[in-house]
Amino acid sequence: MQKNSQILNLQNEIRLRYDSLSKRLKQVARYVLDNPNNVVFDTVATIAEQADVPPSTLIRFANAFGFSGFNEMKQIFKENLIEETANYTERLQLFRRLEPSQDYQESAIDILNIFSQANAQALYQLDHHITSEQLQQAVNILRDANNIFIIGLKRSFSVACYLDYALHHIDCRSFIINGLGGMFDEQLSQVKEGDVVIAISFSPYARETLDIMNTTSRKGIKQIAITDSQISPLIAFSDVSFVIKEAQVHGFRSQCATMTLVQTLAIALALETEKRLKTKS
Numbered sequence: 001m002q003k004n005s006q007i008l009n010l011q012n013e014i015r016l017r018y019d020s021l022s023k024r025l026k027q028v029a030r031y032v033l034d035n036p037n038n039v040v041f042d043t044v045a046t047i048a049e050q051a052d053v054p055p056s057t058l059i060r061f062a063n064a065f066g067f068s069g070f071n072e073m074k075q076i077f078k079e080n081l082i083e084e085t086a087n088y089t090e091r092l093q094l095f096r097r098l099e100p101s102q103d104y105q106e107s108a109i110d111i112l113n114i115f116s117q118a119n120a121q122a123l124y125q126l127d128h129h130i131t132s133e134q135l136q137q138a139v140n141i142l143r144d145a146n147n148i149f150i151i152g153l154k155r156s157f158s159v160a161c162y163l164d165y166a167l168h169h170i171d172c173r174s175f176i177i178n179g180l181g182g183m184f185d186e187q188l189s190q191v192k193e194g195d196v197v198i199a200i201s202f203s204p205y206a207r208e209t210l211d212i213m214n215t216t217s218r219k220g221i222k223q224i225a226i227t228d229s230q231i232s233p234l235i236a237f238s239d240v241s242f243v244i245k246e247a248q249v250h251g252f253r254s255q256c257a258t259m260t261l262v263q264t265l266a267i268a269l270a271l272e273t274e275k276r277l278k279t280k281s
Helices: 005-020 023-034 036-041 044-051 055-064 070-084 088-098 108-129 132-144 154-168 184-188 207-218 256-280
Strands: 148-152 174-176 196-200 222-227 240-243
Touching (some): 023 036, 023 055, 036 070, 132 240, 132 256, 207 222
Parallel strands (some): 148 174, 148 196, 196 222
């Protein structure tokens, strides 16, 4: 499984700056790069002892890379380890091991309450961070497209399928690029000038999605990205991008905000098309 983009960026920055670090910071850098799982599970005191530096050096190291403290840096390693654990039962067990002090509620109604509250916050952020200009630009691109191709793999696949379903119900020519039968190249060859690609991907980003975005970008195809970070690699290719912060509970991420966004785009496109037809008649 691909690594979280945040951990990759941090590790790359540590490597790039390694030669410029002091002797003790280099000791920390070597330990952090060589023992990422130990960084997750061990205490600051244990890590300092293993790296043969005072605990204060860990704080200085974290500060040098833009963190307020070493525990904030540890969080990046924790999130990556959780994302690399694909099995949901193992992920829950891992989260309990990482956060032993948290009180876990096991009943179904408790889980529903937690996710409902977290999703309500995610929807609030969606409403306040997506601008009308972004939405209108995306709708205009979709309205003028000959064909709409959607790529969303792994956990993004359900969002891609719903968007394809919604677009078909407003008489749009939409197609999912899913690589069925290993035919990514054949599906990609159908994307022509005048079409648009909607890419949906969250960290760790699917390699196939990035390859398709890169290829269609070189062809001059319009692109809309739905992703989770301002440093997401999808943003570099896109004509308009939406950064979604989904709810996350015990290492499990929701899709509520993303589904709301794609439903909004489909309905807004339907209204825009209807308005255009009325103007012509």
